[in-house]
Structure formats: C-alpha cells, structure tokens
Amino acid sequence: MISNPKNQTTMMLKIEHIGIAVKNLEDSNTLFAKIFNAPHYKMEGVESEGVMTSFFQVGENKIELLEATNPESPIAKFIEKKGEGIHHIAFDVADIRAEMKRLEEEGFILLNKEPKNGADNKLVCFLHPKGTNGVLIELCQEK
Numbered sequence: 628m629i630s631n632p633k634n635q636t637t638m639m640l641k642i643e644h645i646g647i648a649v650k651n652l653e654d655s656n657t658l659f660a661k662i663f664n665a666p667h668y669k670m671e672g673v674e675s676e677g678v679m680t681s682f683f684q685v686g687e688n689k690i691e692l693l694e695a696t697n698p699e700s701p702i703a704k705f706i707e708k709k710g711e712g713i714h715h716i717a718f719d720v721a722d723i724r725a726e727m728k729r730l731e732e733e734g735f736i737l738l739n740k741e742p743k744n745g746a747d748n749k750l751v752c753f754l755h756p757k758g759t760n761g762v763l764i765e766l767c768q769e770k
C-alpha cells in the first residue's frame with residue numbers, strides 16, 4: 628500500500644462500487660444477470676435521491692444499477708444529457724467526514740455538506756464532476 632505521509636487517517640480504501648444509470652431497471656437486471664451469470668442480490672430505493680437501485684456482486688466488486696423514480700431525479704437528468712452508462716465511481720473511505728474535509732480543503736466541490744444516507748447501508752457524499760475531469764465520485768462509508 629502506498630503510504631500517505633500527509634494524514635494517515637484520511638484515505639480511500641478501495642473502489643466500493645461502480646454506478647450505472649439505466650432507463651429500465653427490470654430490463655437491465657436481466658441483461659446484467661446474463662453478463663455476470665448471476666442475479667442481482669438486492670434492490671433498494673433511495674427516496675431522497677429519486678432512485679431505485681439494484682446491486683450485483685462480481686468477485687470482490689459490486690455494480691450498482693440506478694433507475695430514476697421521478698423526472699427530477701439526478702439519474703433522469705443524467706440519462707437525458709448523456710444517455711445510459713457509467714454514472715459514478717464510489718470509493719470506500721474509513722472516515723467520510725475527515726475525507727470530505729480534506730477534499731474540500733483541496734478545493735473540490737462537495738455536492739452535499741453533510742454525509743447523507745445512500746443505498747446499501749452507507750453514508751455518502753458526492754464530488755462535483757466539474758472539478759474531477761467529469762467523473763462523478765462518490766465517497767461512501769459503511770454505517
């Protein structure tokens with residue numbers, strides 16, 4: 628592991644999952660089950676975000692499919708602009724508040740100032756993709 632001389636307590640641990648925006652979760656569950664040769668292991672709605680999600684386990688990795696549940700959902704807007712596809716990369720962090728503080732001090736724009744409840748029993752925070760080469764980055768910490 629690469630050491631982090633700046634601060635040992637704030638670091639990203641691994642990619643937690645990759646989020647994929649889809650138009651129809653039922654169709655995509657069938658499609659990705661064929662790709663992975665295994666069904667999704669759970670579905671969960673996040674009402675505050677206007678999304679329904681499903682999760683697939685692929686070895687050590689997870690894939691999250693996201694479908695909008697209303698037209699104002701960030702997923703609906705993403706699909707409108709860019710079409711279906713990779714929406715975000717989520718990184719597991721040991722201490723989400725410390726990581727948010729560190730990144731804010733580095734000049735990154737946090738889309739939420741306080742960690743919020745995400746799917747899969749996580750506290751989450753997103754970084755604005757304008758400051759990250761267009762990649763929407765999610766920080767997540769197991770609750």
Ligand code: ZN
Nearest residue numbers: 646691717765
């Ligand atoms: Zn996610």
